[in-house]
Amino acid sequence: MRSILLFITFFIMMFIDFSFANFSPFTLFGIEVYFVPKLVFMMLLLVSIYFGLSYGMFFSIVFGILLDIYIGTVYGIHLFGFVAFIIFMHTAFRVFYRDQVGLFFVVIVNTFLFDFFIYGIYKLINFTNLPVFDYIALRGIPSLLLNALLYIPLLFIVLVLRKIRKNVFVKQL
Amino acid sequence: MNFFSKNRMILIIFSVILLILMIGFSVSDRTYTTKAEMFVGDSVASSQKAIGGPFNVIGSIFGPSKKEKELEAKLDMLPQLEADVKRLEEENNKLKEALDVSSKLDYETINARVISRSPDQWLNSFTIDKGTKDGISEGMAVTTPKGLIGVVKRANGSSSFVELITTDSAKKNISVEIHNGDKKHYGTIENYDEDTNTLVVGNIVNDGKIKEGSKVYTSGLTSIFPEGIIVGEVVDTENDSYGLSQNANVKMESDTNDLDMIFVIKQDPKTAEDDK
Numbered sequence: 001m002r003s004i005l006l007f008i009t010f011f012i013m014m015f016i017d018f019s020f021a022n023f024s025p026f027t028l029f030g031i032e033v034y035f036v037p038k039l040v041f042m043m044l045l046l047v048s049i050y051f052g053l054s055y056g057m058f059f060s061i062v063f064g065i066l067l068d069i070y071i072g073t074v075y076g077i078h079l080f081g082f083v084a085f086i087i088f089m090h091t092a093f094r095v096f097y098r099d100q101v102g103l104f105f106v107v108i109v110n111t112f113l114f115d116f117f118i119y120g121i122y123k124l125i126n127f128t129n130l131p132v133f134d135y136i137a138l139r140g141i142p143s144l145l146l147n148a149l150l151y152i153p154l155l156f157i158v159l160v161l162r163k164i165r166k167n168v169f170v171k172q173l
Numbered sequence: 174m175n176f177f178s179k180n181r182m183i184l185i186i187f188s189v190i191l192l193i194l195m196i197g198f199s200v201s202d203r204t205y206t207t208k209a210e211m212f213v214g215d216s217v218a219s220s221q222k223a224i225g226g227p228f229n230v231i232g233s234i235f236g237p238s239k240k241e242k243e244l245e246a247k248l249d250m251l252p253q254l255e256a257d258v259k260r261l262e263e264e265n266n267k268l269k270e271a272l273d274v275s276s277k278l279d280y281e282t283i284n285a286r287v288i289s290r291s292p293d294q295w296l297n298s299f300t301i302d303k304g305t306k307d308g309i310s311e312g313m314a315v316t317t318p319k320g321l322i323g324v325v326k327r328a329n330g331s332s333s334f335v336e337l338i339t340t341d342s343a344k345k346n347i348s349v350e351i352h353n354g355d356k357k358h359y360g361t362i363e364n365y366d367e368d369t370n371t372l373v374v375g376n377i378v379n380d381g382k383i384k385e386g387s388k389v390y391t392s393g394l395t396s397i398f399p400e401g402i403i404v405g406e407v408v409d410t411e412n413d414s415y416g417l418s419q420n421a422n423v424k425m426e427s428d429t430n431d432l433d434m435i436f437v438i439k440q441d442p443k444t445a446e447d448d449k
Contacts, residue, residue: 015224021290036294069213071291073298073326073336076195080188122295125200127341129367
């Protein structure tokens with residue numbers, strides 16, 4: 001039951017991510033500012049903490065492949081990025097997510113780094129020529145703020161999902 | 174996880190190699206869509222249509238209806254139709270002189286709706302609700318009512334993935350002609366200048382100054398694009414470092430941020446074969 005609900009929630013988060021592309025970029029003072037939500041990625045990080053690394057890995061692979069094929073011009077970025085960042089977080093930030101504030105920073109910093117990783121790859125294969133400073137000011141920081149806002153309802157959803165028993169169907173029988 | 178901690182280095186190297194291979198595969202010049210890509214693309218697109226359905230119903234109650242939108246889009250297409258008429262007239266005159274030349278302007282359009290934009294917002298690509306079942310195939314030109322906007326990169330059964338011509342991988346072999354008064358200059362779309370928001374058309378033979386405001390159309394010389402699709406108008410020109418050719422900055426007619434109804438240009442197979 002829990003896995004099915006998790007899967008559906010991931011799908012919904014994916015479509016919320018998609019729907020933001022209809023509003024963003026905003027033109028502020030004649031400059032285009034990008035607000036890019038990373039709900040799927042943040043949820044993957046939270047799931048890997050609250051449900052276990054194996055859950056995180058499984059959904060990383062499934063949604064990495066889905067996103068790569070559906071929206072990707074360059075394959076492998078999401079698949080590799082999701083898996084690598086979950087392992088990176090569990091190795092490098094293990095100490096920090098003991099309390100809620102620490103966890104918040106871990107997730108937000110990782111989300112920023114993940115977007116920067118995608119930027120790095122696109123820059124490397126010459127798909128974008130946006131300077132690093134412009135990237136941080138016009139995309140990195142606004143997205144960071146948006147994701148910080150979205151984090152709170154997302155954490156709530158993950159905590160609710162966590163309370164749902166794994167074997168609800170078996171118990172009823 | 175024990176396996177991972179023991180063979181960490183091997184796994185990391187293997188993953189990096191895999192990533193490089195996948196990037197290599199995706200940026201390669203292929204003109205087909207694999208069955209697996211079709212399946213995944215279609216299943217996500219159809220679930221998105223299902224989730225977006227209720228919102229569209231609400232939107233149609235408060236906003237303009239689908240039919241009104243289509244009519245509006247058709248009205249916006251008038252400049253393209255006028256351009257076609259002008260070109261047909263010119264071609265007709267030429268045909269009178271040489272009767273055995275077939276028309277390159279025969280094409281039909283397929284109406285489609287944008288169902289999702291790329292959420293990472295890097296490449297500004299999008300997915301439309303028509304696919305191979307409706308006659309769409311890879312490499313076809315995609316236009317808004319105002320002008321050329323992109324190329325079909327992957328065609329699934331009932332959805333397709335479109336890349337804007339502002340994206341690096343989409344611009345290969347798009348040959349254009351600039352109508353400078355009675356004179357025509359030919360060139361190819363080289364890249365997109367993000368600072369000035371213009372397309373850079375290069376390789377234009379330096380035989381006279383191109384006026385600002387000259388209209389730019391697809392030439393139909395390379396790729397399967399038909400002739401005469403509006404691309405935009407010239408903002409300014411500059412000579413290259415040797416002075417042999419010049420580059421033109423072209424402002425696109427279409428707004429890439431505001432896409433809803435689009436048209437896929439389906440070239441008449443007979444004339445497409447003639448081009449090859």
